Amino acid sequence: MGGKKMLVNLQEIMKFAEEKEIAIGAFNTPCFESLCAVIEMAEYKKIPVIIEHAEVHFPCGPLDQIGPAMVDFARRAKVPVCVHLDHGTSMRVLEQAVELGFTSVMFDGSALSYGENKKQTKKAVEYVHQHGVSLEAELGCMATAGSRQGNYTDPALAVDFVSETGIDALAIAFGTAHGIYPQAPVLNFDIINQVKKAADLPLVMHGGSGVDDKDYVKAIKQGIRKINYYSYMGAGAYQKALEYGREHPENSRLFQELSKVAVDTMKGYLDHIMDVFYRLK
Numbered sequence: 605m606g607g608k609k610m611l612v613n614l615q616e617i618m619k620f621a622e623e624k625e626i627a628i629g630a631f632n633t634p635c636f637e638s639l640c641a642v643i644e645m646a647e648y649k650k651i652p653v654i655i656e657h658a659e660v661h662f663p664c665g666p667l668d669q670i671g672p673a674m675v676d677f678a679r680r681a682k683v684p685v686c687v688h689l690d691h692g693t694s695m696r697v698l699e700q701a702v703e704l705g706f707t708s709v710m711f712d713g714s715a716l717s718y719g720e721n722k723k724q725t726k727k728a729v730e731y732v733h734q735h736g737v738s739l740e741a742e743l744g745c746m747a748t749a750g751s752r753q754g755n756y757t758d759p760a761l762a763v764d765f766v767s768e769t770g771i772d773a774l775a776i777a778f779g780t781a782h783g784i785y786p787q788a789p790v791l792n793f794d795i796i797n798q799v800k801k802a803a804d805l806p807l808v809m810h811g812g813s814g815v816d817d818k819d820y821v822k823a824i825k826q827g828i829r830k831i832n833y834y835s836y837m838g839a840g841a842y843q844k845a846l847e848y849g850r851e852h853p854e855n856s857r858l859f860q861e862l863s864k865v866a867v868d869t870m871k872g873y874l875d876h877i878m879d880v881f882y883r884l885k
């Protein structure tokens with residue numbers, strides 16, 4: 605991979621992941637700090653990367669502000685970058701992302717009935733494919749750490765879902781959860797294996813941060829090709845900025861110092877996790 609066109613869609617970046625049998629890191633970039641950290645570290649390691657913005661993060665990072673910055677960073681990057689909408693729940697937000705120049709979107713119909721999820725996902729695929737944009741969908745329901753219970757993806761349903769909708773990647777539920785884990789997650793690797801065998805397409809792991817390194821490696825071996833990673837990196841940056849602020853309370857201090865602490869902290873997380881996902885070490 606390489607060459608002039610650095611803004612790539614999910615299909616192109618997943619092809620690279622399948623060939624190399626690695627997972628591409630998909631990192632949330634709800635703010636300028638995370639955006640800088642991810643692009644800088646991907647360029648340093650010379651690896652393709654996915655930057656993504658989640659609908660639930662819009663209150664802190666409006667799509668019309670951070671979205672154009674993401675697309676611009678991707679265009680100017682020295683490595684291939686896919687700009688992805690994470691957990692889009694309506695056609696309206698998918699359309700906004702496509703209009704901004706995003707190359708990939710997730711339509712999350714996991715709260716809908718199976719039939720309705722399939723119907724709406726298919727409609728979303730038809731729309732985005734007209735624009736050369738890829739689509740990730742979700743089947744089964746991811747838990748939210750500490751609250752919402754998830755239910756595992758049914759491999760038999762996955763075959764029907766994938767062939768009926770024409771999606772490019774599938775997010776599956778196999779024991780991970782969004783947010784900070786109250787206790788270590790127990791993953792069901794058989795589900796990855798079964799879905800991969802039944803419906804041959806790139807599989808996506810959500811709730812990726814906070815998982816043991818050995819479990820990432822196992823999940824990648826079973827067919828996970830995109831790992832969404834953010835909560836622990838975001839929480840780590842918050843704590844470091846807080847510490848720094850407490851240590852330097854003088855009123856002559858300026859906000860951008862906290863911003864730099866956040867970028868450096870996130871780069872530390874990325875330095876480690878990218879080696880694991882891309883099997884660099």
Ligand SMILES: [Zn+2]
Pocket residue numbers: 691746782810811832
């Ligand atoms: Zn997610």
